[in-house]
Amino acid sequence: MIYFDRVFKHYELRGGGKKHVLRNVSGIIRPGDSIGILGRNGAGKSTLVRMLAGVEHPSSGRIERRMSVSWPLAHGVGLQTTMSGSDNARFIARIYNQPFKKVLDFVENFAELGPYMAMPVRTYSVGMMGRLLLGLSFAVDFDCYLIDEVTATGDQRFVNRAQQILAEKTRGRSLVLVTHVPEHLKLYCRSAAVLNEGSLTFFEDVDEAVATYKAL
Amino acid sequence: MSTYTGGTNGLPEGFPQRKSGLAQTIEGFQVQGRVIHALLLRELQTRFGRGELGFLWLFLEPLILAIGIGALKSFTREGGPVPPFLYAVVGYAPYFAFRAIINRASAAFQANSSLMYHRQVRLLDILLARNLLEMSAVTCVLVVILAGALWVIGFTPQSVPMVVGSMLLLFAFANGLSLLVAAGCARWEMLERFVHIYTYISLPFSGALFSLHSMPKEFREALLWNPQANLHEMVRDGMFGDLIPAYYDFPYVLAWVLGVNLLGLAAVRAVRSRLEF
Numbered sequence: 001m002i003y004f005d006r007v008f009k010h011y012e013l014r015g016g017g018k019k020h021v022l023r024n025v026s027g028i029i030r031p032g033d034s035i036g037i038l039g040r041n042g043a044g045k046s047t048l049v050r051m052l053a054g055v056e057h058p059s060s061g062r063i064e065r066r067m068s069v070s071w072p073l074a075h076g077v078g079l080q081t082t083m084s085g086s087d088n089a090r091f092i093a094r095i096y097n098q099p100f101k102k103v104l105d106f107v108e109n110f111a112e113l114g115p116y117m118a119m120p121v122r123t124y125s126v127g128m129m130g131r132l133l134l135g136l137s138f139a140v141d142f143d144c145y146l147i148d149e150v151t152a153t154g155d156q157r158f159v160n161r162a163q164q165i166l167a168e169k170t171r172g173r174s175l176v177l178v179t180h181v182p183e184h185l186k187l188y189c190r191s192a193a194v195l196n197e198g199s200l201t202f203f204e205d206v207d208e209a210v211a212t213y214k215a216l
Numbered sequence: 217m218s219t220y221t222g223g224t225n226g227l228p229e230g231f232p233q234r235k236s237g238l239a240q241t242i243e244g245f246q247v248q249g250r251v252i253h254a255l256l257l258r259e260l261q262t263r264f265g266r267g268e269l270g271f272l273w274l275f276l277e278p279l280i281l282a283i284g285i286g287a288l289k290s291f292t293r294e295g296g297p298v299p300p301f302l303y304a305v306v307g308y309a310p311y312f313a314f315r316a317i318i319n320r321a322s323a324a325f326q327a328n329s330s331l332m333y334h335r336q337v338r339l340l341d342i343l344l345a346r347n348l349l350e351m352s353a354v355t356c357v358l359v360v361i362l363a364g365a366l367w368v369i370g371f372t373p374q375s376v377p378m379v380v381g382s383m384l385l386l387f388a389f390a391n392g393l394s395l396l397v398a399a400g401c402a403r404w405e406m407l408e409r410f411v412h413i414y415t416y417i418s419l420p421f422s423g424a425l426f427s428l429h430s431m432p433k434e435f436r437e438a439l440l441w442n443p444q445a446n447l448h449e450m451v452r453d454g455m456f457g458d459l460i461p462a463y464y465d466f467p468y469v470l471a472w473v474l475g476v477n478l479l480g481l482a483a484v485r486a487v488r489s490r491l492e493f
Contacts, residue, residue: 003227011492028228050493054335057489066232071333077493078333082262094254095334 002029002052002069002144002174007061009047021047022058023198029144031067034175036185036206038213039195045178046074048195049146052176067143067174073133074148081122085113085132088121089139096140106139107132110161126153138165144174151188152181163187182210247336255337255345274349275356282309282357298456299369303427305361306455307448310383311424313354314390314444315415317347321394322411325402329493339402339484339491343394351387358383374457382450389443389473395480399487423448428463436463443472 009022021044029035029052039045050056051063053072071078079088089107093100108117111131113124121129130150137145151162166175166188177188185192185206192209193202196216203209235243264273282305289304321343325332328342365371373379401408419425423445428436439445446464453462 001231003231050333053333055333056491056493064227064231066234071335077330079330080258080262081330083258087258087261091254091258094257095251095336097250 001031001066002063004052004063005061007051007058007063009051009059020198025200027200027202029174029176031143031174032172033191034189035177036189036192036209037176037178037195038185038192038209040216043195044198045195046148049148049176049178053146069144070137070142070146072146072148073137073150075126075150075153076129079121079133082120084120085117088132089136092136092140098140103136103139107135110138111135127155127158130154131158134162144176146176148178151184152179185210248341251337251341252345255341256349259345259349275353278309278312278353279357279360281312282361297459299365299371302365302371302455306451307424309354309357310386310448310451311422313350314386317350317390317394318397318415319412320346321397322401322408324398325491333493339398339488340395340481343398347387347391347394355383373455375454378454379451382447382454385469385473386447386451389447389476392473392476392480395484396476399480399483402491403487421445427452427460429461440465443469
């Protein structure tokens with residue numbers, strides 16, 4: 001479960017002033033929930049995901065996590081781009097206390113990077129990096145996955161495989177998905193929320209959320 | 217997901233409780249140990265590559281530097297009754313580690329913000345891993361050089377525990393400062409420039425180059441306010457004992473070391489919630 005209560009977040013702007021990203025956002029993510037988050041560019045979706053992950057701290061309010069939550073799976077983050085794919089797997093295995101062999105086998109099988117596993121991650125394409133990221137996080141087996149757009153960058157084959165694993169994984173587990181692709185939202189999520197001007201509105205029905213988002 | 221407020225203890229009813237007290241602390245230390253271990257190995261690898269000589273470079277580089285400076289100093293015959301080569305190395309080698317620790321701390325957050333997306337990786341762990349590495353590199357250098365000194369001229373340090381103890385204190389002092397620098401630079405980017413300038417102009421005042429005994433009294437008195445100068449004197453005292461009179465105030469140094477470490481820990485903690493990714 002992730003519980004967040006009256007969360008505010010603002011950034012201090014260079015040259016004075018404040019940018020308010022989230023105002024009074026509350027909610028609960030229970031085991032088995034799969035929530036899509038919609039919002040325009042710069043609405044604060046990624047900030048919200050980073051705060052749910054515990055990477056960034058709210059300006060005020062509280063966030064409590066009582067399940068294992070993945071790091072925010074966004075492009076390139078959580079990886080060391082000068083290291084190879086398999087060295088990244090080694091690092092992830094160490095900090096998440098997993099057997100290296102298990103993580104490496106899973107990633108090799110899932111991400112299908114072949115010889116690229118021995119290449120520095122900075123040489124990867126966006127899609128390859130997304131595959132590596134998701135592969136690493138699936139290998140660790142979290143209770144809750146926070147996915148920020150990385151599913152959108154893959155080719156059809158990868159999208160299908162990710163869907164398949166997420167469908168397995170999210171049974172009894174939780175998913176928070178940030179995406180701009182309404183079709184992905186309908187595939188992965190059973191409910192959705194729209195983030196606009198700092199406030200988060202929940203919808204039981206995904207179609208309703210998509211309609212609200214499109215009307216923004 | 218649903219909006220929800222109320223319940224006991226500010227949390228909704230039926231919300232799982234966190235592990236309490238000691239159990240949580242022990243788990244925390246286990247996680248920290250794993251993270252520092254992983255960071256250490258990563259740091260070794262990214263800095264020195266995976267090549268055959270990779271890990272060796274860690275201390276070959278400062279070793280060559282120390283030998284070079286030591287050889288140069290041999291010609292100037294500083295240090296009075298002690299071997300000038302050793303006199304120079306014993307001052308420079310710890311000083312270089314000290315400076316590297318402080319300088320590298322200024323970019324600690326920026327250079328590692330991607331790894332801090334894993335919430336168990338903390339700024340403190342990143343700094344501890346780096347500092348441990350610098351510390352072990354210069355320790356290896358000193359061990360090699362002292363072994364060489366024993367073999368070539370039959371020199372042994374006057375008091376090995378004193379050398380080890382004062383080196384540890386010197387590293388602890390650098391560690392505390394590095395925490396303050398890393399926290400400060402993560403908060404105010406401007407600070408990074410000043411740190412580099414400071415580490416250069418502070419060299420003459422560090423007490424690393426010359427023993428305080430070789431200085432005029434007023435100079436010595438002034439430099440003794442600098443805990444770093446005290447620490448270098450302590451290292452020299454352990455090495456050369458009575459050959460060069462040493463000047464230092466141990467309680468004063470200890471107070472500084474504890475002070476900067478406590479302040480440093482508080483600073484990295486205080487800055488955590490303000491970090492922007």
